[in-house]
Amino acid sequence: MTAVCALFPGQGSQSVGMGRDLCASFAEAAAVFDEAGDVLGLDVRELCWRSSPAVLAATENAQPALLTCSVAAWRALGTGGVTAAAAAGHSVGALGALVVAGCLGFGDAVALSRLRGELMAAAPGEGAMCAVLLSPSMPRERVAELAEDCGVDLAADNSARQVVYSGDRERMRDFSSRLGARAKALDVSHAFHSRLMKPAEEDWRAAVDRVAVRPPRIPVGLISRGVFGTDPAAVRADLVASLCAPVRWREVMAAAGTRPRVALGPARSLAGMERGAHATAPVRAADTSAAVRAALAALRPQADPHINDRADRQGSWA
Incomplete structure (x- = not known):
């Protein structure tokens, strides 16, 4: 069984149609979209697959959409026996890492991502x-x-x-x-990860405090500090601080070791950035069913030989 460092993208990597192919091939991915829709009270498939680029790019939409697609990709990858030895996420992607680490349930994480986007979008100033x-x-x-x-x-x-x-x-x-x-x-509406996000910090802290943060089963990237950690108090503090603090991704990745790295969901740019920086730590994208199967073949040569057949038989969930 292969254990990887699971990487989750931040806002800006979204695109209309993301996750559709995964849902058509993996029931596990489709179930994530179902849960997100139930929690948020909106059609996440419609948002991700049939909205306009401008609607999808709105901060309050992009953040839960990205989280849903990325966790769906992780669940698809898990059908082949891949597990996580560590996890890290860029900006809102940190919530995906906390789901993989067992700190947050996906329902709590996607609700937080929606609120986070709303608070950031409502911050005053240009x-x-x-x-x-x-x-x-x-x-x-x-x-x-x-x-x-x-x-x-x-x-x-x-x-x-x-x-x-x-x-x-x-x-x-x-x-x-x-x-x-x-x-x-960058095509953004606000100055994210800056002092201009301070007006949103108190409400964000209150929201994080209302959610149970369980001890992580694996080390998670503390992106405001540039390290990995397993202390739930440190995880909670990082989640709050990262609204205004810079994302210290270079330092987190330097601390991630040499295990294979998988960039989940629409994270090709993240994968490309890491390939250039860490030649000894392979990075593979997992954003489509073909990419998931390729990653499984590379990470686990003895993976379930019937995975392709099983995925093909599941048909479309669109």
Whole structure:
């Protein structure tokens, strides 16, 4: 039985149609969509498969949709006997990691993801974000100096090659202009993972406090600290802090060891980023039924030989 590091994507990786192929092939994935719909009181299939890109990208929609698709991919992968030795999620993806680790039930996690999106979308002010390509001529230290001078915040330290900054729209315009072509504006409505999320933090903390956080069965990425942990108090504190704090993804991945890594759901960009950073730790995407089967074949050569037949017989759940 293969144990992997399960990776969950954050907002921005969503696309219309995500999860449809998985639900058509795996009853386990379809059941996740059913549960999400029951908890949220909305048709998650309609949201993920037939809404417009703009509707799906709305923060209050994108976050539960991504969580649902990613957990569905994990459940599909589990049909082949794959288990998790560790789990981590980028931004809202941290909730998926907590589901895999047994800290949260999926129902609680998807409800929190919806509320998280609503609170973030309702935060006051006009914010912006941009990804910055690092290089020897523009190292992270120099970018950090420019950010401090402009009054914007580090939102994510993604890899040796990329960081993301967040802040007031006018300040971000100044910051981006100083960086030139190295800065790529992100299509977001607010300044996530920045001081501008502070007005939402109290309500978010209250919501997290109302949910039981069980001790994790495996180490989980504490994304605001850049480490893995198993203390439920630390998990809860990280969940609260990560609304405003930067995602220290580069540090989390450096601490993840060399087990195979699987990027779940619509996480191809996450998988590509990790392939470039950790050549000794293979990263495989699991976003479609074909990708799940390929991952199973690579991770567990002796996996159930009937998995393809079983998936084909299950038919469409759309």
